[in-house]
Amino acid sequence: METLERLQPNRQVTTFILTVFLSQANPAPIRYSVLEETESGSFIAHLTKDLGLGIGELNARSARVVCDDDKQRLLLDRQTGDLLLREKLDREDICGSVEPCVLHFQVFLETPVQFFEGELLIQDINDHSPVFPNREMLLKILENSQPGTVFPLKLAQDLDVGSNGLQKYTINANSHFHVLTRNHSDGKKYPDLVQDKVLDREEQSEFSLTLMALDGGSPPRSSTSMVRILILDVNDNAPEFVHTPYEVQVLENSPLDFLIVTVLAMDVDAGNFGTVSYSLFQASEEIKQTFSINEVTGEIRLTKKLDFEQIKSYHVETEATDGGGLSGKGTVVIEVVDVNDNAPELTISSLISSIPENAPETVVSIFRIRDRDSGDNGKMICSIPDNLPFILRPTFKNFYTLVTDSPLDRESQAEYNITITVTDMGTPRLKTQHNITVLGHFPGHLVDVSGTGTLSQSYQYEVCLTGDHRTGEFKFLKPIFPNLLVQDTEREIKESPNCRNTF
Known part of the structure; x- marks a missing residue:
């Protein structure tokens, strides 16, 4: 109870002092300014003069300075009346981005109680650079x-x-x-x-x-x-083949699954738009059967045997498609290279039936030769043995004529076996041989015929089979007409027991 009584007068005194203090406040603040970062101890103002006080009054009345932020940033020299900086002021620390930056302070005097409002404008200096949040x-x-x-x-x-x-x-x-x-x-x-x-x-x-x-x-x-x-990226580029047309040569005897060529298309787009897949474009059945293409690698491989003699070249159209559906076209020209896989061929066009004994350069046969290969593989040499009374004469293109080179003499040689040999110039060399048997001693008489031929006259002849009648080989013996002379017919019949009078 005593404590409360002692405290009660103090409350009254406090109330009285504040009342007096407020009643003696100077309504007009004093204003100063200072640059931020000014050194501590720097002079701001002479308060004695600015407050209209007498010399020594600040000291006598115990004057002091208090800042609103409760930090002792300012210092009052009571002896001189100078207001000084207690510390450097950082405008950004005190005010942040607020402008203007004002430090509010009060000057208190006692006996009698009096105070003055003060404002210190802290002026910005360029002490900070702009800063980005990220480099x-x-x-x-x-x-x-x-x-x-x-x-x-x-x-x-x-x-x-x-x-x-x-x-x-x-x-x-x-x-x-x-x-x-x-x-x-x-x-x-x-x-x-x-x-x-x-x-x-x-x-x-x-x-x-x-x-x-x-x-x-x-x-x-x-x-x-x-x-x-x-x-x-957006899909604004279609694939393009690096080369077009591709031109390649492939041997016709290349094995199945042989790698012919690898095509390459580039798409400068990125990601899926730049991923390329390959396919054959509008390919015929022949192309589809002969070639395949790997849709990922672009490898074109052989899936069917080539034959130069059938198809000498292929034009393969290819397509490259990107992940966005755009496509580009290319061409592969495949030239089939011939290898010597075909022997020459010989075809008899005409075989003459009657060869007079005493008539040189009589045509025995007309035939044609050919080789389905190309180049040196298709070039040919045609020959017969040298020791025979026959020669070969080239006629038109690949046609040859076999003719007698001298009169035939039945007494010295009754028949002649002629082997016609056709050899190509390829590597390795391939050849074909064809045999013709000719019987001499004939004034329109006696020639063995093998293969095909034609009659030289539209007469009727007596003929006899010369061997196995299933071969179709026969001898012309004599014309039936009596006014035609036939030499040594009896002898011929005796030597040929298979003769008959009808045909």
Whole structure:
């Protein structure tokens, strides 16, 4: 109870002092200014003069200075009446981005109690540079983005204010982009990247630009951030074959699954748009049966035996398709190279039946030779043995005539076996042989016929089989007409017991 009674007068005194204090407050504040970061102990003002007090009054009345933030930032020299800085003032620490930055303080005097309001304007100096939140920004833009498109970028922060704060953005010179400085309603300045030119990812897939933020100080302070721009692909390019047409040569005896050629198509798009698959384009059944293509690797392989004599070259149309459905066309020209896989052929066109004994250069046979191979493989040499009274005469193109070179003499040699040999010039050399048997001693008489032939006259003849009648070989013995002379017919009949009078 006693304690409460003792405390009660104190409450009354306090109330009285505050009442007096408030009643003697000076309504007009005194104002000063100082640059931030000014050294501690620096002079701000002479309070004795500014407050209209007498010399020594500040000391006599125990004057003191109190700041609103309860931090002793100011110092009062009672002897001189000077208001000084107790410490360096950092405007950004005290006020942040608030402008103007004012430090409120009061000057208290006692006996009688009196106080004065004071304001210290802390002026900004350019002690901060603009700062970007990241040293590098990543921006992704579709390559079909149109000129005039705006891409907002991350802004820089400058703790300074006014003209010392961030003023503008710049970007290094380039033909595709420029930067604008956009003033926002919140007072901040934002960089906007503006596209100036059509983009082509295949021409340039990435840009590295230097974005610079500058303040308005003197000299200006700045900082930079790297803007890395990735151009995203759209499927605007079709695959293109590296070579077209491809021209290859393949031996006709190449084995199945032989690798003929590997085609390659390039698509400068990225990702799935640049992935290429291969196929045969509008291929005929012959092409489909003969060749296959690997849709991934582009390898074209042989699936059917080649035959130069049947088809000498192929035109294979190919197609490359990307993941977006665009395609490109190519051509592969496959030339089949001949190998010597065909022997020469000999075809009898005419075989003459009657050979007079005493008539040289009588035509025995006309025949044609050919070789289905090409080049040296198809070049031929035609020959007969040298020791026979016959010669070969080339006539027209690959036609030859077999003729007698001298009169035939039955008494010395009754028959002649002629082997016609046709050899090509390929490697290895291939040949064909054909045998003809000729019987001499004939004035229109006696020639053995093998194979095919024609009668020289439209007469009726007596003939006899010369051997196995199933071979169709026979002898012409004599004409039936009596006015034609036949020599030594009886002898011929005796030597040929198979003779008969009808045919």
